[in-house]
Amino acid sequence: MNTAYIDDFNLITLHYDSIEKPHEYFKSIQLVSNKYVHDLDLFDVIHLDHQSYYKFHTDRPLEISDKFFIHIGQIKIPVLLGTVTQTEAFEKRFDARHHELGAVVRDNKTTFTVWSPVAKVIKLNINDKVHTMEKLSDGAHRITLYGNYHLQSYHYDAYINHQWIQVNDPYSKGLTVNSTESVVIDFNKTHVEGFLETRRPETMQNDAIIYEVHVRDITMHPNSGVSPHKKGKLLGLIEPNTSTQSGESTGFDYITRLGITHVELLPINDFARVDDIEFEKAYNWGYDPEYFQTIDGSYSTQPANAAYRIQELKQVVKAFHEQGISVILDVVFNHVYNMPSSPFEKLVPGYYFRYHGDGSVSNGTGVGNDTKTERIMMRKFFVDTIKYYIHEFKIDGFRFDLMGTIDIETMQQIKSIVMADNPNAFLLGEGWDLATAMPKEMKTTHVNAWRVPEIHFFNDYFRDTLKGNNFNLMDRGYFNGGGKYYERMFNLFIARGNELPISQTVNYVEVHDNHTLFDRINYTSKKTLEEKNKIHQLATIFTIFALGTPFLHAGQEFYRTKHGHGNTYNLSDFINRIDWNRRIKYQPDIERIKQAIHIRNTHRIFRTKNIETIRQRVLPIELEHPLFGVLLFDTKSELILLFNPTALHHIVNLPRLGEYEVLLSNHLEGTRIKHFYNLSPFEYVVLKKRL
Incomplete structure (x- = not known):
């Protein structure tokens, strides 16, 4: 043709x-x-x-x-x-960064602004009336209507490429059910009582302990105790006084009593594959983004009420803030669910996405497309999105999915905006180096971490050392491999010797991706269930105490299982939900994790990121291979940590004189010892001596 x-x-x-x-x-x-x-x-x-x-x-x-x-x-x-929208000339000619895009209600006027230099005409379609928008020289189209159009649905009709297309506003703050049309939001009508007065927690970055939560997973189990109409919803996440049938706390009360400082929510913005109304017919983690500034309807108790979705998220943030817990949002800026149907591609074909030199679409993300974050209007959109969440919702931090595909300049701008608003905000992301069509020196990857010093990175070296290579299910690490990688352990503990400095490492052994630690240990070990659980807790306790930022996956503390499945992003609630019956079964083990968190929170040495302090006050203990031990000098106490990844008993001579209290152990607690410690199979122990 x-x-x-x-x-x-x-x-x-x-x-x-x-x-x-x-x-x-x-x-x-x-x-x-x-x-x-x-x-x-x-x-x-x-x-x-x-x-x-x-x-x-x-x-x-x-x-x-x-x-x-x-x-x-x-x-x-x-x-x-064609490729005109990918040229630098196009970029320079149509710089519209100064515009406030989207639908904005102010002074009883509603202004609509959308950017599409390639559209000959754009018409606003609202309340069954059509209004032709003014086209500006920078490619923006704008119209102001007198009156407050709060909760009115709208879309744009644009003449592009010889045809009229219908498209929603990429800056939509509200959507109708299942995202059929955009909805105008007047934020003066989305207030939540007490929200504006609620203060953000002042948790320092060094003190952070992050707990990753999927909104739906927390409440869908039959024994969650959450009200039926709130199950799987944002409001279910914060429903107080919920418990199992036998009286153990669940949900919000359970999370807020763990001692963690930050809750990280998997994506809550609008995503594909799950129906807003009949949400139980399908499951998704939320990594199929369609609209970035709208709360997904499936998480709302009133999905048809666009303003109430906003109020629900504000209620969530308020509830956690009142408990001293910060809220981190997982954002997926690296791709869109379906590029051809995306409002970005519809409004400016070819502009917002990366291409290889041969004209093929870049797919470093592995899901069909990569957003071109280095484009000034794509960067503006993501920066504006971050501004929106921190200013309107008081969000305390962001986790960037596949951050390695986002350019450094975009992340630097985001960092500056977030830190100016909240110096204690926490930013983290996946710094994997993926095959996106962007030069390596522009990628926000581990090797470039020094260029974004206030942004934290998931440490896959830490993860793989503890449990084995993530992409080889049968591989083993230190704890499930009887001491494999023993030579790495002290440097791993003090975050020395790998790509990430201690100020930027996020230490983890389990996350929503891939197999849970429990399932991984099941695949790699033929030991008894009791022994497997001890191995599991060894790895979790090490993660909590290792210097850097500890990151826990919800349910990890009671051996969360996904029944052997690895990639469960679209599997059933049965597989993904938190099993609150395990919370009952493993209550003593949960208490040990809580105690470990408490020990970390009350001893500053575990939270220091000062290299000189670490050099002088965190020392390795020479032990029989492959035991691991570390001596720590806190301000008013002396601590010894011992880990035994073997099935053998070991007598450990203590490196210091004096009487030590057994603060924490999965074998023996509350006693006092001198001179030596009898370390049982798969035991960890924390010993404390007052100075």
Whole structure:
């Protein structure tokens, strides 16, 4: 099929049949719009397979939003948008960063602003009325209507690429059920009593202990004790006084009594695959983003009420803040669920996404597309999204999915905005180096961590050392491998010797991705269940005490299982939900985890990130291979940590004189010892001596 594309402001590429004498054949070719007839100058011909490509210069720069046709004698060929939207010239010409995009209600007026330099006309369709928007020179289209249009649904009709398209506002703060239309929000009408007065927790970054939660998982179990209409919902997450049938705390009360400082919520913005109303028919983690500034309807008790979704998230933040717990949102800025149907691609084809040199779409994310965060208007969108959540919801931090595909400049801008608002905010992300079409030096990866010193990175080296290579299910690490990688353990404990400095490492052994630690140990060990659980707790306790920021997956403290499944992003509630019956069964083990958290919170040495302090006051203990031990000098006490990853008893001579109290152990607690300690199989112990 013969087609033509605008690839720059003075460049047309015609896909056409092979012609023997193209300069003679195209002598009378013309580019026609409703304003001008352009002369074209053929300057290059490329033959590939059965298609030929003819490149023409135009006699003057093109108004790219016009409707163009190529005329070759009686042949008429429509001209579509090509790579022009990917050029630096396009970027410079249509810089609209100063606009407040979206629907904004102010002073009894509602202003709608949307950016699409390639749209000839954009019309606002609201309340069954159509309003033609003013097109500005920077590519923005804007209209102000008198009156407050709060909760009115709207969409845009845009004329792009020879056709009218219907598109929602990418800056939508509200959506109708299942995202069929955008909804105007007046934030003066989304107040929650006491929210504005609630103070953010002042937890320092060094003191953070992060607990990862999927909103739906926490409450869907039959024994969660959560009200039926709140199960799987934001409000279920914060329902107070819930318990199992036998009286053990669940949900909000359970989480807030663990001693953790931050709750990290898997994505709560609008995502695909789950129906807003009949949400139980499908499950999803939320990593299929469609609209980034709207709360997903499936998490709302009133999904048809766009304003109430906002109020529900405010209630969640308020409830955790009142308990001294900060809230981190998991944001997925690296891709969109479906690129062709995305409002970004509809409004400005080719602009918002990365491409390889051969024209193919970059897919470093592995899910079909990579957002081009280095584009000024894509960067503006994500920066604006962060501003929205911190200013409107008092969010305390963000976890960036596949952060390695986001450019450093974007992350630096986000960091500056967040830290200016809240110096104690916590930013973290996945710094994996993926095959996205962006130079390595621009990626927010581990090797470039020094360029974003206030952003933290998940430490996969830490994870793999403790339990084995993440991508080899049968591989083993120190705790499930009888002491494998013993030589790494002290440096791992003090965050020395790998790509991430102590100030940026997020230490973890389990996360929502891949197999839970319990399931991984089941695959790699033939020991008894009691022994497996001890191995599990060894790894969890080490994660809590290791220097850096500890990160726990909800339910990890009572051996969460996903019944052997690894990638459960779209599997059932049965597989993904928190099993509160395990919370009953393993209550003593939960108490040990809580005690470990308390020990960390009350001894500053575990939270220091000062290199000189660590050098002087955190020392390795020489022990029989492969036992691991560390001596720590806190301000008013002396601590010894011992870990035994073997099935053997070991007598450990204490490196210091004096009487020690057994603060914590999975074998023996509350006694006092001198000179030596009898370390049982798969035991960890924390000993304390007052100075």
